[in-house]
Amino acid sequence: MEPEEKIQARNLVKDYILYEKKRLFQRKTKRTVHAVRNITLEIPKGKIIGVLGINGAGKTTTIRMLASLITPTSGVLTMDGVDAVTNHLWVKERINVISGGERNLYWRLTARENLRYFGSLYGLSGKELNERISHLIGIVGLENAQDIPVERYSKGMKQRLQIARGLINGPQYIFLDEPTLGLDIMIAKEIRELISKLAKERGKGVLLTTHYISEAEELCDYIYVLDKGEVIAQGTKEELKELFMYQPELSVVISSEAPSQSMNGAYLDNNMAILNELREHFHDQIRIENGLERVLHISGTSKDWSDVLNVLFEQQIQIQNLSIHEPNLEEILMKIISQSREEKYEKESVSNEGGDKKTTAE
Numbered sequence: 003m004e005p006e007e008k009i010q011a012r013n014l015v016k017d018y019i020l021y022e023k024k025r026l027f028q029r030k031t032k033r034t035v036h037a038v039r040n041i042t043l044e045i046p047k048g049k050i051i052g053v054l055g056i057n058g059a060g061k062t063t064t065i066r067m068l069a070s071l072i073t074p075t076s077g078v079l080t081m082d083g084v085d086a087v088t089n090h091l092w093v094k095e096r097i098n099v100i101s102g103g104e105r106n107l108y109w110r111l112t113a114r115e116n117l118r119y120f121g122s123l124y125g126l127s128g129k130e131l132n133e134r135i136s137h138l139i140g141i142v143g144l145e146n147a148q149d150i151p152v153e154r155y156s157k158g159m160k161q162r163l164q165i166a167r168g169l170i171n172g173p174q175y176i177f178l179d180e181p182t183l184g185l186d187i188m189i190a191k192e193i194r195e196l197i198s199k200l201a202k203e204r205g206k207g208v209l210l211t212t213h214y215i216s217e218a219e220e221l222c223d224y225i226y227v228l229d230k231g232e233v234i235a236q237g238t239k240e241e242l243k244e245l246f247m248y249q250p251e252l253s254v255v256i257s258s259e260a261p262s263q264s265m266n267g268a269y270l271d272n273n274m275a276i277l278n279e280l281r282e283h284f285h286d287q288i289r290i291e292n293g294l295e296r297v298l299h300i301s302g303t304s305k306d307w308s309d310v311l312n313v314l315f316e317q318q319i320q321i322q323n324l325s326i327h328e329p330n331l332e333e334i335l336m337k338i339i340s341q342s343r344e345e346k347y348e349k350e351s352v353s354n355e356g357g358d359k360k361t362t363a364e
């Protein structure tokens with residue numbers, strides 16, 4: 003593979019000029035929104051590149067620029083060494099954007115009919131289009147459902163069809179915006195496997211945005227973290243250790259019903275005593291939620307989890323449900339973002355103090 007087989011963005015900027023009235027009888031004043039301030043990134047073929055950020059960080063604007071859907075205000079953007087801004091039509095043929103959810107599909111139409119329609123938008127028709135549709139339906143595993151209207155599809159089937167739709171123009175680069183949002187665990191796993199194959203077996207350059215930290219960890223070869231339109235951290239998952247040093251929590255719902263009716267009152271009292279003992283022993287690693295049911299939230303290592311579960315089994319405490327919670331990505335990103343904002347603030351205040359100090363701060 004040629005070294006320049008990648009999308010390369012250097013110092014991309016996107017400003018929006020807004021004309022706003024603050025009061026009814028006031029003149030409109032001009033305001034500039036710096037949606038993307040200065041972004042440099044690469045999407046090589048055969049790799050999955052993650053773009054993470056909290057709401058408003060500039061992800062959508064960046065994707066839209068990379069996909070040539072909007073023109074950058076300034077900066078350099080190339081695809082396989084070709085200037086993407088002046089050759090945006092050429093770029094659009096080689097790229098596709100796939101969003102999560104159910105938008106863009108025609109519910110009354112079958113998978114084949116949907117794909118035929120989207121293919122026709124790219125000027126494809128006849129035998130070539132039919133063959134491509136059959137091939138894509140095979141890739142996403144919808145052979146048995148290809149002639150059923152989409153309204154009868156499950157969420158996972160719809161998402162697989164979205165991926166086929168995104169591949170209809172034979173793109174070299176694919177941008178996946180929250181591809182597993184709202185899917186249940188098993189279906190999300192299937193979609194992830196499909197995404198991984200797109201890069202590893204089919205050599206596509208993949209850009210992925212996600213709200214799931216484990217998805218970024220599992221799939222991404224390299225990650226960019228955006229804040230306020232800038233890249234504030236980047237690297238492989240090994241390099242971005244702090245992003246992935248999260249502690250999942252095990253939640254145990256304790257049944258309020260005793261194993262036998264005769265011991266109901268004693269069971270509840272005994273439960274509370276044991277849970278309190280557990281809390282004393284594990285300190286802040288255990289939180290107890292006292293609602294209709296008692297829920298035990300356990301952080302710490304998997305050894306701590308099994309120690310707690312062993313106690314519950316030994317003491318014959320009835321477990322109604324077990325689940326594992328990941329911290330949400332926003333919480334984890336906020337740590338990196340606040341650190342970066344603090345560093346930036348310190349740099350700025352030092353440089354405002356004058357010449358000599360500025361050199362030290364840099």
Ligand SMILES: Nc1ncnc2c1ncn2[C@@H]1O[C@H](COP(=O)(O)OP(=O)(O)OP(=O)(O)O)[C@@H](O)[C@H]1O
Nearest residue numbers: 018035036037055056057058059060061062063064
């Ligand atoms: N067409 C537009 N006109 C004016 N401002 C815009 C426009 N598009 C985006 N912005 C602003 O640019 C900033 C970045 O927006 P963007 O949609 O790229 O963020 P994001 O990271 O994709 O957020 P989200 O996850 O909420 O979609 C926001 O402050 C947004 O309000």
